[in-house]
Amino acid sequence: MHRARHAGASPAKIGPAPASKSSRPPPPAPPMYDFGVLRQLRKQAGLTLDETGARAGVSLAVISKLERNQSSAELETLHRLGNVFGLTAANLLGLAESRLAHKIQSTSYKSAGFTFRKIAYGNVSAFLAEAPAGARLSKPEMHSDEFEICWVLQGEIELTLPVGTTLLGAGEAVQFDAVQPHTYHATRDSQLLLIHLLKPNRF
16 A cells, blocks of 8 residues: 655745835936026027136036036026026026926816817916807906917907907917907807917016
């Protein structure tokens, strides 16, 4: 009689579990500011590092390190460098912000027969509008001190302002001061783009 042989359980392995892809550390966050834009501005202006430094009163080493993001910038340095390119320190800092591609989602709403899709950034808002023939809308948005551009993409829009009425066909556009009363009348099924631009400070 043969006895059955029973295989013994293999000993458990003790140790750290193999690293999974999800356990890898996340990539480092991008720098808050990318002063590589200085190199682009300098190249567009046709200036060397030496010429830029001489005009700004900033050392070549400081500019070189800034362009390679190896140092941070003092406000006075930004002011001096901005002057070389006709920019304020705030403008230059804004250009250096790494989050230049700011993704947002449009919003939708209807008003007096017009259907709008809207996006807005800082000093500009854009409205893609569609209107059936006969739709009429007076001063569609509450305006602050801003300009408005109306660009008709399809159809025909009659725009009434205090100075008179303008008929805009496909491909035509007009700009006006948005604080004055204005009315849009779609004489045909139409699609238009409205852009609101905040006016620059006048002081």
